[in-house]
Amino acid sequence: MPMQIEAERLVNFRQQLMEWYELSHRPLPWKGEKNPYLIWLSEIILQQTRVEQGLPYFELFRNAYPTLQDLAAADEDEVMKLWEGLGYYSRARNMHSTAKHIAYERAGQFPNTYEEILALKGVGPYTAAAIVSFAYDLPHAVVDGNVYRVLARFFGIEIPTDSTEGKKLFNDLAQQALDATQPGRYNQAIMDFGATQCTPQNPDCKNCPLQADCQAFEYNTVEMLPVKSKKLVKRERYFHYLVIQSADKTIVRKRIEKDIWQNLYEFPMIELSEPATDFGDLKNAEFWNYLLSDCNYKLLHISRPFKQILTHQVIHALFFEIEILNPHLPEDSQFVVTERKNLSKFAFPKIIDWYLQDNSLYLNLL
Ligand code: SF4
Numbered sequence: 001m002p003m004q005i006e007a008e009r010l011v012n013f014r015q016q017l018m019e020w021y022e023l024s025h026r027p028l029p030w031k032g033e034k035n036p037y038l039i040w041l042s043e044i045i046l047q048q049t050r051v052e053q054g055l056p057y058f059e060l061f062r063n064a065y066p067t068l069q070d071l072a073a074a075d076e077d078e079v080m081k082l083w084e085g086l087g088y089y090s091r092a093r094n095m096h097s098t099a100k101h102i103a104y105e106r107a108g109q110f111p112n113t114y115e116e117i118l119a120l121k122g123v124g125p126y127t128a129a130a131i132v133s134f135a136y137d138l139p140h141a142v143v144d145g146n147v148y149r150v151l152a153r154f155f156g157i158e159i160p161t162d163s164t165e166g167k168k169l170f171n172d173l174a175q176q177a178l179d180a181t182q183p184g185r186y187n188q189a190i191m192d193f194g195a196t197q198c199t200p201q202n203p204d205c206k207n208c209p210l211q212a213d214c215q216a217f218e219y220n221t222v223e224m225l226p227v228k229s230k231k232l233v234k235r236e237r238y239f240h241y242l243v244i245q246s247a248d249k250t251i252v253r254k255r256i257e258k259d260i261w262q263n264l265y266e267f268p269m270i271e272l273s274e275p276a277t278d279f280g281d282l283k284n285a286e287f288w289n290y291l292l293s294d295c296n297y298k299l300l301h302i303s304r305p306f307k308q309i310l311t312h313q314v315i316h317a318l319f320f321e322i323e324i325l326n327p328h329l330p331e332d333s334q335f336v337v338t339e340r341k342n343l344s345k346f347a348f349p350k351i352i353d354w355y356l357q358d359n360s361l362y363l364n365l366l
Contacts, residue, residue: 009155009213010176012213013154013155013177014177014178016209016210016213017186017189018179018182018186019209020197020210021185021192021193024192024196024197025188025189025192026051026192026196028051028055029042029055029062030042030058030134031188033135036110036112036131036135037067037068038062039134040123040127041061041062041071041095042058043127043131044091044095044123044127045057045061047091048088048311049086051195053086054086057083064082065099068099068102068103069108071095071096072096072099072100073103074096076093076263077347079092079095079096080092080093080263080347081347083347084264084347084348085350085353087310087350089260089262089263089264089349090122091122093262093263094121097121098120098121098122098123101120101121102120112132113138114128114132114138117132125143126142126143126144129141129142130142133183133186133187134184137182137183138183139178140178141174141175141183141187142174143170143171145194145200146190146191146194147174147190147194148161148170149194149200150193150198151173152170152216152225153203153214153215153216153225153226154210154213154214154215155173156216156218156219157169157170157173157225157226158221158224158225160226160229161227161228163229166227177190198210205222234309234312234313237313237314237316238271238273238274238276238316238317238318239271239315239316239317239318239351240269240270240271240272240276240317240318241267241269241270241317241318241319242267242268242269242270242282242287242291242320242322243267243319243320243322244268244291244322245300245322245323246323246324248339248340248341249337249338249339250338250343251267251268251291251335251337251338252265252267252336252338252343252346253265253266253267253268253334253335253336254336260313260349261349264347264348264349265336265346265347265352266348266352268287268291268335270285270287272285275316275318279320292324295324295325296324296325297323297324297325298322298323298325299320299322300323301320301321302318302320302321303318303320303355303358304358305317306318306355307351308349308350308351315351317352319355319359321359343356
């Protein structure tokens with residue numbers, strides 16, 4: 001594969017892609033938007049999120065916080081609650097802190113250069129390129145998994161996208177392929193094309209207008225491209241939640257540690273290196289001793305196993321429902337004692353929401 005792609009092939013690719021976009025683009029609420037705040041909001045929501053999943057959250061945030069100042073002035077728990085279910089919660093925290101930074105330290109002026117936008121918390125090269133090209137028509141090409149795939153297939157590139165050489169090659173190629181006269185529209189086009197036509201599985205090659213010049217189609221390598229050298233090994237974690245009931249009350253806590261789901265709430269949790277097979281496996285844990293060692297309690301139920309797959313981790317969870325017979329709950333700032341019917345007001349990770357949905361009647365949550 002020559003490193004240098006001939007200018008004519010680049011022009012062909014660009015033209016065909018833009019023609020495809022003319023006919024096939026997806027109407028989305030942030031398209032054509034020029035307000036950098038709303039573009040930034042949509043791009044943060046869409047990081048690691050499918051458009052269909054992100055769309056209602058964008059509407060929710062735009063309605064709740066129509067301006068950057070509104071978001072900056074919001075309470076963090078309220079922002080996290082609105083974000084609930086979208087995952088990758090550090091995005092919400094960074095978004096909120098960036099809104100405050102722009103509102104209070106930059107006098108509300110959204111930055112307007114690639115470098116300044118890249119310096120914002122939670123903004124990487126992809127998001128910075130998207131924002132400056134959409135809001136200010138600056139010629140910066142977006143590069144992400146969609147772009148790697150489209151370029152690798154169309155130009156028949158077998159160099160691994162996650163190698164140093166591959167990253168540089170694809171970044172250079174993406175920038176060369178960019179239509180500098182309409183960078184925002186071009187970036188939208190390649191993103192839409194990768195998401196709807198040249199998809200990871202079952203790309204619609206049969207109806208693809210780029211097919212005649214597509215190297216992967218010609219050499220029957222569509223399924224093999226793009227190439228990745230490393231396979232991600234996910235860390236398995238085993239969470240055991242204590243769902244404590246004392247009359248109509250229960251206990252939750254905020255996850256303040258530097259870990260997944262920071263600032264979300266959870267039931268007191270005991271993490272073990274393997275799943276507990278028995279109630280007794282939990283009895284040496286710190287939370288257990290703190291909450292239950294001086295109590296009369298009764299184990300009511302152990303939930304079915306729940307599993308949540310994150311990018312780098314797989315979380316396995318079991319919920320131990322325990323009734324405290326002599327009502328006694330800790331008065332300690334690390335815990336929040338709440339009525340069970342108020343649990344829906346807290347922002348929980350998805351795995352806890354799934355458990356609560358499963359058990360809402362049983363736990364008298366309604
Ligand atoms: S022909 Fe297939 S692989 Fe090639 S660009 Fe079109 S959809 Fe992608």
